[in-house]
Amino acid sequence: MKNIISMVGLVAMLAFVASCGGSSSSGTESSSTPAITDVSGLPSATSPMTSTSASLSKEVSKAAATGANLLTTTSSSFSSASSMAACETFNVVKDSIVSAAQADQILCYVKSMNDSFVGLRDANGDDIDLYDGQPHIFNMSFAADEGEYSEGPSKIKMQIAKDSAGNIVSFKMFMCSNDTGTNVQNEYTDQTINGSAFSMAAIGNFVSAQWSGSHQVVVTGTLDANGAFTEKTISMKNTGGATGDDSNTNWQEATLVQTPSAFTISGYQKGTYSNEGNIGSYEQKAYGEGEMLGDTSAVITNLAMGDGAVNVDLQYTWSNPLGSGTYDPSAEVFAWLGDTLAAVNPTSDSSFYAAAAAGTIPTAASSVSISFTAAQTWDCSDDEAVAVDLPEISGSEMDAACSQYGSMSRGWIDCYSTIQPEGE
Secondary structure (H helix, E strand, O other), rough: OOOOOOOOOOOOOOOOOOOOOOOOOOOOOOHHHHHOOOHHHHOOOOOOOOOOOOOOOOOHHHHHOEEOOOOOOOOOHHHOOEEHHHHHHHHHHHHHHHHHHHHHHHHHHHHHHHHHOOOOOOOOEEEEOOOOOOOOOEOOOOOOOHHHHHOOEEEEEEEEEOOOOEEEEEEEEEEEOOOOOOOEEEEEEEEEOOOOOOEEEEEEEEOOEEEEEEEEEEEEEEHHHHOOOOEEEEEEEEEEEEOOOOOOOEEEEEEEEEEEEEEEEEEEEEEEEEEEOOEEEEEEEEEEEEEEEOOOOOHHOOOOOEEEEEEEEEEEEEEOOOEEEOOOOOOEEEEEEEOOOOOOHHHOOOOOOHHHHHHHOOOOOOOOOOOOOOHHHHOOOOOOOEEEEEEOOOOHHHHHHHHHOOOOOOOOOHHHHOOOOOOO
């Protein structure tokens, strides 16, 4: 899958509802604020967890050795002998991590352009101070090479604030694309740092010939003195709908909480469909806990889902020329082994069973609305100053520098088609 910035109009990126800090150089100060003086040093949403041992709400044993790697696990990793719950939970855990990684990918591109911001002058010939807390607008130009990012935004606006010690406390970026011949905003991202408190966010929308929708993610957490997370929360949601003859809509929300070597996941997926006489709806809600492997590594492609259990509440309806019906069983806990993806039977033998059963299954919203707030909106005009042309950028070089963030495509696994025995 192409990276998010270059996939505007094809795939949803990220969205966030958090707002940045102050817009002047007198931002929030703290003696524990990380010493970050330029954009190249900004933390990432997928920065590693600390190596300090931590547990979830229940003490559990974590026995998986390799787990289901978020990069290399595909449909072929599952079979009719695999746990359906493991497959569905893997999808949601991966989707949450990928959302954070794609936010990092955008930030990585900005970091790789850091040298381009040096020595720039405005229309009056004065030096541009990128860190003066004021908005700065740049026209983007990409080299005609093989880089996927060469289809990136045509125009960006950045606003970066520092505290009196010269450390960045607020970063905002607005992005516009001219795919239709007119600059239109399609993405916004921001980051705030207040002492050890971290927040990173982005919001966007997409339109293609077959699909349209919006996406949103917020990442918050606490950093230690070395810049590693002691805890982290990823909240994401998205909406989508078919733009062709079919009438399909769906929306989902999920919250992934990470502590070192472990996670909790809470969320739902909901939607309706109408296709050639087949009409129906579905709703799947779940709460689960499990083991996360590789989360103390700075290489996000090392992440893997280990052992776990999830409490699932499923409902769906269908109607076609042959009949109609509703499937609405009681909520049930399922457990799996991360190394083999096999179900634990009986489920109560899982170390995660009690924690999953005790967790609260979320309520599915009847609809989800995602849109830019007033503070996140830009009309793509040169409203604060005349736009400055950045030097031509090599898309292939940017892709290479940020490859680890784009390597984990969403790759949603069709669990029922993959696992369910034929005819069931």
